[in-house]
Amino acid sequence: xxxRAEIPTSNSALIAMIADEDTVVGFLLAGVGNVDLRxxxxxxxxxxxxxxxxxxxxxxxxxxxxxxxxxxISQYVANMIRFLVDSYNKPVPAILEVPSKDHPYDPGRDSxxxxxxxxxxxxxxxxxxx
Amino acid sequence: xxxxxxxxxxxGSGGEEETLKLEPEGLRHDVEDQHVLQFLDSLxxxxxxxxxxxxTLRQGWLELASARHSMGASRVNSALLNLKFHSASTSLQVTxxxxxSEANEANFTLxxxxxxxxGHSSAGEKFREDKLQxxxxxxxxxxxxxSQFSDETSVQSGASLVADDHVQRERSxxxxxFGTLVSPKLRAAQLSFExxxxxxxxxxxxxxxxxxxxxxxxxxxxxxxx
Numbered sequence: 001x002x003x004r005a006e007i008p009t010s011n012s013a014l015i016a017m018i019a020d021e022d023t024v025v026g027f028l029l030a031g032v033g034n035v036d037l038r039x040x041x042x043x044x045x046x047x048x049x050x051x052x053x054x055x056x057x058x059x060x061x062x063x064x065x066x067x068x069x070x071x072x073i074s075q076y077v078a079n080m081i082r083f084l085v086d087s088y089n090k091p092v093p094a095i096l097e098v099p100s101k102d103h104p105y106d107p108g109r110d111s112x113x114x115x116x117x118x119x120x121x122x123x124x125x126x127x128x129x130x
Numbered sequence: 131x132x133x134x135x136x137x138x139x140x141x142g143s144g145g146e147e148e149t150l151k152l153e154p155e156g157l158r159h160d161v162e163d164q165h166v167l168q169f170l171d172s173l174x175x176x177x178x179x180x181x182x183x184x185x186t187l188r189q190g191w192l193e194l195a196s197a198r199h200s201m202g203a204s205r206v207n208s209a210l211l212n213l214k215f216h217s218a219s220t221s222l223q224v225t226x227x228x229x230x231s232e233a234n235e236a237n238f239t240l241x242x243x244x245x246x247x248x249g250h251s252s253a254g255e256k257f258r259e260d261k262l263q264x265x266x267x268x269x270x271x272x273x274x275x276x277s278q279f280s281d282e283t284s285v286q287s288g289a290s291l292v293a294d295d296h297v298q299r300e301r302s303x304x305x306x307x308f309g310t311l312v313s314p315k316l317r318a319a320q321l322s323f324e325x326x327x328x329x330x331x332x333x334x335x336x337x338x339x340x341x342x343x344x345x346x347x348x349x350x351x352x353x354x355x356x
Contacts, residue, residue: 007236012221012244015327021208026190026323028211029316031219031243031304035212042218045208069222069238070334091236091341092224094334099184101191107177112337116173116344119351 007092013069016062016093017043018055018077020100027072042068046077056081068093076103078111086111162350169343175336183329190322197316205308206316212307219243219300220327227338235342240331242324243300 015032017024024045027033034042044050044058059081062071075097078085088095088111095112099105107113198206220242227235301320305312 007226007234008224009226010222010224012241013224014218014221015330022191022194023187025206025208025211026187026194026319027327028307029304029320030323030327031300032221032327033211033216034218035215037215039213039215041213069224069236070330072330091234091338094236094238094337096330096333096337098330099187101188105180105184107180110180112176112341113173116169116340119169119344119347 008066010067010069012067013093014042014067016065016068016071017073018046018058018062019043019072019074019098020077021045021047023072023074023098023100046074052080056084059084063088063090063093063095065093070094070096072096072098074098074100074103075105075109076100079109082109082111086114089115162347165343165346165350169340169347172336172340172343176333176340179329179333179336183326183333186322186326186329190319190326193315193319193322197313197319200313200315201308210307219304222331234345235338236334237338238331238334240328242327243297 014034015027017027017032019027024043028043032042042062044055046055055077059071059073062068069092071093073085073095077100078095078097085095085097097105097110194206220240221244223239223241225237225239227237301317305316305320308316
């Protein structure tokens with residue numbers, strides 16, 4: 001396949017988070033928090049003061065790091081940078097959209113499901129039958 | 131008569147060729163159906179897992195809110211998070227799943243509560259290895275003498291106790307960010323988020339399978355069009 005990206009294998013990859021405070025604190029209790037020598041964390045807590053630029057920068061940083069295998073992002077935060085999330089198509093790190101307290105999960109907005117619903121459109125089925 | 135026979139033979143051989151041509155076609159359709167089924171199964175699994183994740187996260191948030199209520203908002207907030215250098219106790223192992231030459235699936239494995247100190251062999255992983263060792267040895271245990279059996283089970287139970295102690299220590303270390311004495315609700319929230327983490331890894335693997343199956347089905351459709 002022409003656009004097949006290589007999967008970087010790793011024995012101790014991290015889980016990055018871009019989410020609200022409660023979600024981040026909860027997962028940090030589960031032991032996923034990492035702070036490197038430069039005091040850079042593997043999470044960004046999004047609140048009312050967080051700008052879209054900060055979210056974009058965090059997303060670009062986490063998806064370009066070799067030591068991160070999964071990026072958790074609250075779906076309402078992903079909606080703020082939807083273009084960036086939908087245009088991402090590498091296998092690793094995997095982008096997982098999770099619900100938040102005030103915004104339940106909407107399968108219609110999920111970037112992975114949006115990508116595959118092409119198969120269920122009438123056009124694709126009809127063109128296959130011609 | 132001979133001409134009829136030769137015609138029959140030639141039509142017979144042509145029929146065999148047609149059968150041979152049809153067999154690869156039939157096999158191709160079977161393979162394509164298999165890809166479609168795999169895609170639909172993984173899609174269903176993905177949506178079901180996301181529903182379960184929502185329920186687990188909701189429970190975790192509720193427990194966290196209860197802990198905040200009992201301990202006070204100043205004791206359970208992000209301002210207390212440890213910003214000193216430390217590595218994650220829970221990490222992932224990423225391997226490549228070579229189903230076939232076209233597949234490019236990533237496989238994620240969760241390593242919970244490995245040592246947060248770098249350079250030490252992680253007791254979390256050790257816990258998994260001991261479990262595997264137990265499973266491997268269990269059929270042979272029946273053929274050994276009682277004393278050996280009791281020695282081995284005591285060693286295995288000792289090893290699992292060591293691993294349990296290590297996991298409990300790592301959990302306490304994680305909770306200690308919010309103080310020495312914490313509400314039981316905070317401990318419950320920790321367990322809920324651990325469960326959510328396991329689900330997320332399962333979701334990541336299902337996502338990987340779904341995208342791989344989707345690419346194969348899409349390629350099959352493009353081949354039909356061309």
